[in-house]
Amino acid sequence: MNMKCLPDLSLDAILAGAPFGESYASPLSFERHLTEVHRAHAAAYPAERELAMLQAQFPAVLQPIAGDDLLAGRIFYPLVSFSPEPGGLGYACREEAIRQVLAECALAADDVAEVEVMLEYWRPRTTAARTRAAFPAQVAAALPSDNWFGEPGAGFPLYRIAGTVLDYAKLLRLGLPGLRSEVLARLDSVPPEHESGPFLRGVLGACDVLAVSLHTYAAQARALAADCGEAGRAADLHRIAAACAAVCDRAPETLFEACQLAWLYALHSGTWNYGRVDLWLGRFLANDLSAGRTTEDEALRLFCSWWRLMKAYDNQYNNRVFIGGLGRGTPAEIAAADRFALLAIEATRRVHLNQPQLSLRFHSGQNPALMDLALTAIGEGCTFPMLYNDDVNMPAVARAFGVSEDEAVHYLPFGCGESTLAGRAVASPNGVVNLPKALEMALRNGYDPVARRFAGPRTGDSAGFSSFEDLWQAYAAQAAHVVAPLAEHQRIEYAVAGGEAPFLFLSALTDDCLGRGQPLLSGGVRYLAATLETYGNTNAADALHAIDRLVFRERTLTLPQIVAACDADFEGPAHSAVRRALLVVPKYGNDDDSADAMARRVHEQICRLAAEQADRVGLKAHLVVIINNWANVVLGSHTGATPDGRRAREAFANGNNPASGADHHGVTAFLNSLVKLDPCLHAGAVQNMKFSRELFTRHRPKLEALLTGYWASGGTQAMITVVSPADLAAAMAEPEKWGHLMVRVGGFSARFVDLPRGAQEEILRRTCYG
Amino acid sequence: MPSPTGIVFDLQRASLDDGPGIRTTVFLKGCPLHCTWCHNPESQKPGPELAFDAAVCTSCQACVTACASGVHTFDATGRHTVGFDRCIAAGACLTACPSGALRLYGGEQSVEAVMAEVVKDRAFYTASGGGLTISGGEPTLQIEFCLALLQAAKAAGISTCVETCGFAPRESYGALLPLTDLFLFDYKATNPELHAQLTGSSNALVLANLRWLHAQGAAVRLRCPLVPGVNDDADHLRAVAALSTELTGLHGVEILPYHESGTGKYERLGRARPPFAAMVPDSAVLARWRETLSAHGCRLSPGTTDRQPDISASP
C-alpha cells in the first residue's frame, strides 16, 4: 500500500478550494497559514505544537455535507499538513504538488515569493526530512534514495505511520465526555509538573477539536435542513445535526450516533482502516432494531451512504472494514455482530465500489450465513469481502508477533494485507525490498545493470561460483545489505516522529498510551512493531530454482551464459535458447515439490532475515509482508531480465502468487503451492485468485469445497476476482461499456478500466480457474 | 511383482466435470472407437505419439539433426515436413526444439508416480466428495494398469470413477466392478448403423455392457455427447430418456454438448480431421434437448445442460 498513500488531489478542487468553515484569499494561502502555525510553535512542547496544528486544520479541512450524505464527514487534506499518513508523515509539505499549483495558476509575484519561502522552510523540517537527517552514515549509504518509483534499487525507505487501527469500541463506550474523564483522572494522578502533563492536556485539546468540528457540522446540517424543501432529506439532515450535537455531551446511544462519532474521529485521526466494525456497532444495531428505532432497510441505507463516504475519502489501498471472526464476545454479542456483518455485505453488493475494502474473518464455528452471502457477493463481481481464515491466522500472528493467542485475536490486516493488532500496536510498513534486484546484483558482483553502477556489496564474480550455495550466499548478502538498514530506518522513523509529535488522536485510542501517560511512539503503544514489503519473491525463487537445476544439477548451462542471456534480454538465437531452457524448468504454483521447495527457502530466508532485525533495533517485531499494489509493476520496470525467463522491465509476480501464467496444473495445484509458505513467519501475504463466473454459478458447491479444502490445508486468506478472460479482453477493447468491472490487483481492488494498460495486461495473463 | 505401468497422456487436476466433486482425471492412451467429433484424437492410438505445432515453429532445423529416424525434413522451399509414420516417439527433437513446437502425447508411468500426484489433492476430495477418475481413450484397453491404479486409490482411501465408451469385453467390467465407485458410461447414438458410422462400431456391445453393469448393481451415470444435427435426433433423445427410466438404479444422465476445443489437434498429430461439419449448440438447442429429455421422464444430473460449451475449458 505504498504506491499512492495520498488521496488523489484534483487540481480543480485545490484551485476552487475554500476549505470548509474558512475562506482563503488565494491558492496555497491555507498552506502558508499552517506553516506559520508550525513556525510559531517551533519551541513549544510537541503536544502543544501538534494541537495548534490540529486546531488550525480542523474544521478547515473538513468538507460540507454533500448530496444525500447520511453522515457528516468529508475531508480534504491541504498540501501542508499534520497527520500520521494521509497528508504525509507527521509534519508534511508536498513540494511537488505545490509546484504543480504554482505552475498552473498565476499567483501574484509576492505570493510566489512567499510560497518559495514556505518551501524553503519545510525542506529540512518535515518529519520525513528529519528522519532521513537522523540516518547514521551506513544507513544513508545503503539507502541512498527515497525515489523507489523512479530509480532502480534493492531497498527503499518509506515515510509514514500507516495502518494503525484504533479502539473504537472504547470510544463508543465512553463517548467524548468519558474519554475526557479518563484523561482528567490520569492527570489528577500525576504531579502537576509531571512529564505526561503536556501529552494528556494535548489529548483533552484534541477532544475539544473534535467537539468543535461536531458543532460545526451540526450547524451546517441545521442550515441545510432549513433550506431543504424535501421533507425526507430535511429529516435526514436534522438527524445529523442532532447526532453531532448529542455526542459532544454524552456517549452515543443509537447506531446513527455511534457511526457519526466514530467516522468523524477516524477522519480527525488520519487513520483509514476502521477495524472490526461489526464488533463495535453490532450492539447499537441490535438495540435500535429491538427498540424499533430503526429497521434493517434504514440501517442498510445508512451503511450504503457511509460506504460512499469512505469511497470519497479515496484510498483504495486502505479503507478496511472488518466483519466476522473469533473474539466477538458472548453469543448475543456475536449474533448482533453477525446481523451487522450481513448488512455490511449487502451494502457492498448495493454500492458496488472498490471501497471500502470489506473483509471477512471467519472460523470453523462461525455462522455459515456470513460466508454464504460473502461468496454470493464475490460471485457477483464485487471482489469483496476478502476472506481471512482465523483458524490459521490467529496462531500464525501469535507466533510472528510473539504475542499470546488472546492478543492475536485482535489481528487485523490493513492496507493491502499487512497485519497489525488493533488498538494495541503500530506495525507500519516503511520499507520496500526488490528481491530479484538482489539476485541480479548477486549474479554481477554487486553491479546493478539497470542503474549501471555498483550498488550492492562485492559478493564475488558469479563465474567462479562452484556450487549453488555460493550463489545463495551472495544473494542473501545482497538482501541483507538493504534489509538491515531498513529495520534501522524504521526505528529511527518512529523515534523522530515520536519526538516531533504525540499523535494525539491515535494515542487516545491505543493501549497503553493513556494508562502510561505516554504518547504512541514514545513508550505509549503496547507493541511497537514494523512490517517490510518485499516484492518479486516468486520471480527470485523461480530464477534460483532454474539456476540450481540447469547450472548445478543438470549442468546444461553456465552462470555466465545465463547472465549474458539476461543482459541481452534473451534477444538472439543463443540467448533465446537459454530462455527456453529456463522457462521449461518447473515453476512455483504447480505443486511441484522442487520448485516449491525453493520458493519456501526464499520465503524463509527473507522472513527470518527481517524478523531477526527486531531485537537489534528495538522493535517488538519486524516482519515481512508479501503484498501488492503497483510495486510489482514499478520495481519490475527497474529490473532487467531474470533467470526465471522473465523479460527485462516486465512486472513481477503479484504478492506471493505464481508468475502470471506460470501455473498450469489446475487450481488445486495452485492452492497447494500457496499453503507451502509458512504464515507464521510474516505479517501477511496476499493470495489473489481469478475464478470464472461459472464456478460460482453452475459449480457453486464445488467452489465451496475448493475453498474448504484450501482452508483445511492451511490457506490463510483469499482475494477473489470473478471474471472471464473474455470479459477482460472486451473491457480493454471497449472500456466505456465496462465501467462496472472490478478486479483485484493485489492489495486492492480497482475498476478494471481505470488501470494502466500494463496492469490490465498483467491481470489478463493471470490464470483464470474454473 | 513390479506393478504394471501405463501409457498416460494427461493428468488433469481439479477436474470439475468428470464425476462427483473435485477430481484428478488420469487419461490413458488407446481407444477402440474413432468418434467423428472426438476432442482427444491424441488419445486414440495406443502408443506415445509426436505432435507438431507449425504455428510456433521457427524453422531453426534443430530437430532435423536431433532426430535419428529422419522424421523432420525441410524441402528446398524451406517447408518443414514431419514424417509421423517414421516417428518412434523417442523424444530427442523435443529437447532440441527451442520454441516448444514439438511435444509427445503419452508417456510410460508407474502406478506409484501417478498416485503421488493423485494424493496431493486429498484435502479437496474430502471437502467435495471427489477423487480419482480414470479416463481416456478407453481405460479398459490398459486394464492391468487401470486395475492396479484403482486398487492403489482404494488402498489410499480415495474414491474412484472410470469413464468408459462401453466398447470393451465383459470381463474387463467384471474386474473393474469391485474397484469402481462410479462408472461414467458413454452412450452416443441409438440407431446401430448411425453408431457404427459415427464411431466405427455398432452399439450392441455398448448397450449389453450397460445393462449388465446395471444388473450387477454397479453405480453408473450415463454420459451422452450430443452434436447438433449429428446425433441429437428425437429418437435418440427419447431412447436416452427411456434408458433412464428402464435402468432405475442409474445415477443420473449427463449431457455433454459438443464444443470445438479439440479441432486443432488433428493437424498437429499429422492426421486428417474426419469430415465433420458440426456446430456448437446455442442456448435454444440446449433448451430443446432439455425439454425433450424431461418430457420423456429423463433424470438429468443437476446442472448438466446449463454448461456453456464455449467456456467449459479453462485456458
Ligand code: SF4
Ligand atoms: S470413445 Fe472417446 S476417445 Fe475414443 S474416439 Fe470416441 S470420443 Fe475419442
Ligand code: SF4
Ligand atoms: S526444432 Fe522446433 S522450431 Fe526448430 S525446426 Fe524443429 S520444430 Fe521447428
